[in-house]
Amino acid sequence: MKGFVRIMAVVVVVTFAPPSALPVDDRPDQPQPQSPDLEAGRKALDTKDYKSALGHLIKAAKETPSDADVHNLLGFSYRKLGQFDRALEHYRLALKIDPNHRGAHEYIGELYLETGQLANAERQLQALHKACPWFGRCPEYEDLKEAVEKYKVKR
Structure with a gap:
């Protein structure tokens, strides 16, 4: 019986609490738009144009240096161009930013x-x-x- 009373008390408090007392989710419903260079880099990768992708992704990395996805894609581009040391550098950066980055x-x-x-x-x-x-x-x-x-x- 005591458990039921406690649950009902929580329900009443949550139901009648002023909106400012409840947690607010201020994250947008839609994902934030990507930088034009990141989008262009992804499109270049889709067509296996790794040199063009590099140009766009380098610019994207300058705009958002702490974006693990950008560094992962830079690593991918460098690897596909046979530049393994540079690829490794960017994969490691991606994993430093996000240790659970599955793509990296x-x-x-x-x-x-x-x-x-x-x-x-x-x-x-x-x-x-x-x-x-x-x-x-x-x-x-x-x-x-x-x-x-x-x-x-x-x-």
């Missing part, structure tokens, strides 16, 4: 495979397993897992 974990894992560092790729796979909701079930985990398995078969 996947792509840095792929970079490690491309440079013959299986153990490092497997560490990224473990990090993805922890970062992915649903017990490691996410596209990034599945993609890197498949890449690791293919790498092992080729060895």
Whole structure:
């Protein structure tokens, strides 16, 4: 009975509390628009125009240096152009900004495979397993897992 009374008291307080006493969600319903350079960089990546993507993404990184997505895409572009050191630098920046950035974990894992560092790729796979909701079930985990398995078969 005491539990019921407590629950009813909470219901009454929440129901009749002035609006200023209740938590306010001031986040916008719509996501914030991306920078034009980030959008242009994504479009260039969609067409595999990595050099053009780099130009746009470098500008986007100057606008928003703490955007993990921008650094992840910069890393991807550099990796696709064979500039592994620069790619690694941007993947690490993305993970410093957002340690659970699934895309960065996947792509840095792929970079490690491309440079013959299986153990490092497997560490990224473990990090993805922890970062992915649903017990490691996410596209990034599945993609890197498949890449690791293919790498092992080729060895």
